[in-house]
Amino acid sequence: MTKQSSENKFTKSYEFMLLVVVLALVAVLAIATGGRSIQPENIIDMLTSNSAYGVIAVGCLFVIISGGIDISFMAVAAVAQYVMALFMLNVGGNFLFCYLIVIVTGAAFGFVNAVLVNRLKVPTMIITIGTMNIIYGVMMKVSGGKRLHGFPSWFSSKTKLSLFLISVGTLIAMLAVAYWILRKTKVGRKIFAIGGNMEAARRSGINILKVQLFVYGFAGAAAGLGALIKCYLTQQASIEALYGDEMDVLAMVVLGGVSLSGGKGSVPGTLLGILIIALLGNGMTLVGVSSYWKDLVIGAVILISFCITGWRVIQTQKKEKRGGSAE
């Protein structure tokens, strides 16, 4: 993963394999739809409609690299969206406020998750299932399941440019920030360290709680940003709008090469994972496959990618063993 990785290593990497899959998918879809899929309009549409979940996926990537998994992100996103919508309807404000509100709300819930994950010695999934249910149940009761709409004109008057900037622009910024954090900062290295071996990280003097606060806070903020994009696209906010789509987001991250137990994962991989899910969804619509089969296709792609990843790891382990005995 460092700079010494040669070109040979790159062509053997998981990301390269994903890139090949993405290019192959683009080519196949272009042929199958007679070029309709590669028209700029369709590409922009596809990117716009997938950027909300893409942003959330980047947050999940951090959690998974740190060795955990967060199921509550959609519930957190829903709350952030609702709070933002209430603020817009009652106070007004502008985009800067919106961004601040969703980031702060999301991060606050993330901090709660982080403390629970740090204190309770059970898999993080069990904990976040608990927080997810609490958030969802309380918010549904408080909001009465109402949909909020009729936002101020600065939010509801969409132009093609603003749509692209808010959705794809936020996604690109998110990817860039995540890449920078993971590759260039101390906290980024610490996230990999606690995911690789938490006990070793603790003994080498890393404050686990601080790193977890950062990781889950970041994931919560990402969920909030995704909710903002979704709200801007659909022009409505409700608790149930996002709840239940957890799998679609996790699929992006998991396809991006985090499949092997913590300490691994990369931003380029997640980007390619997002693209694969986007292409599959978009392609099936264009080709005219019933949306009922969507889950099957995405699930099958995930399982196949697991088998390939697992097989490659086994092969390299075998090779290392053989090399060791030869010496």
Place this chain on the structure above:
Amino acid sequence: MNSKSVRSGGLGQHEDLMLILLTIILVVFFSIMKPSFFSLASFASIARQIPEIGLFTLAMMLPMLVGGIDLSIIATANLASILMGMFMNRYIPKGEENVPVVIAALGIGVAVCVLVGFLNGVIIAIFRIPAMLVTLGMQMVVTGISLGITRGGTLSGFPVSFTSIGNGDIAGIPIQFIVFLIAGAVLLVIMQMTSFGIRLKMYGSNHTATVYSGTNEISLLIRTHMLSGVYVSLAAIIMSSRLTSASAGAAANYLMRAILIAVLGGVDPNGGKGRVMGVFWAVLLFQCMATGLNVLRVNSYIVIALYGVILLLSVFVRTKRQ
């Protein structure tokens, strides 16, 4: 390790007592709040609902014992229900009865669930992918198949010989409750008296030691998930016959409940610890609570939030004890 396992035996009975005590307290509380709760009708309804969720919890307990989890159980049960329903509707004309066909349908249900368990086990054991991720993917695949073949619709109109499994009774005891007791007893025997059961728990508490003591890890994991599949299929049969319908989205909220009850019943999500009796008492406690909250007309969203609180609380109590 040795002294710990001895202690955990004593702790187990202590935990059972706690669960029974809590159940009694809850029943008394609900009976005071709403005297109509303390009636034969509500206990009959509890007895009818326990088997499904209990079997799902046992199916969830097995992979949790080896340190995994199975997120595909509900989706698999729905697929099995749909295939059973399609088979029966195809070979039994409306209004007629044909017991051999129903039995064949039950066989299909079991086979489907065991097959999904087998596939889960293969990917987890051979390709060494975390159970949570594998079963997440499997859940999408299985739900996708269910949605695809039903076009999102609901199947119904099953013959009476099938629907009586989930609605009939023998000497006043619901049939599904008898099935649940037998299935639970069988699992109790498997866990305590067979080498498979003992290895399974050992593997959960220490993978490396178990492998070095001569256990075939791959076959153990695959068999665990196949056995879990058997319990999923029993739950599927009871569920679809009780509801007299099958669809891709049925019983979605059972997944979280099964995890909650397993943790409540003392199954350690990190593997190695968990007992059939603990799960049994936890199911009883849970269902008394669910029925009681329903009788008291507590808002269903508050109930969802409450389940989350209970899950975190029971995890918290367990962490404190350790």
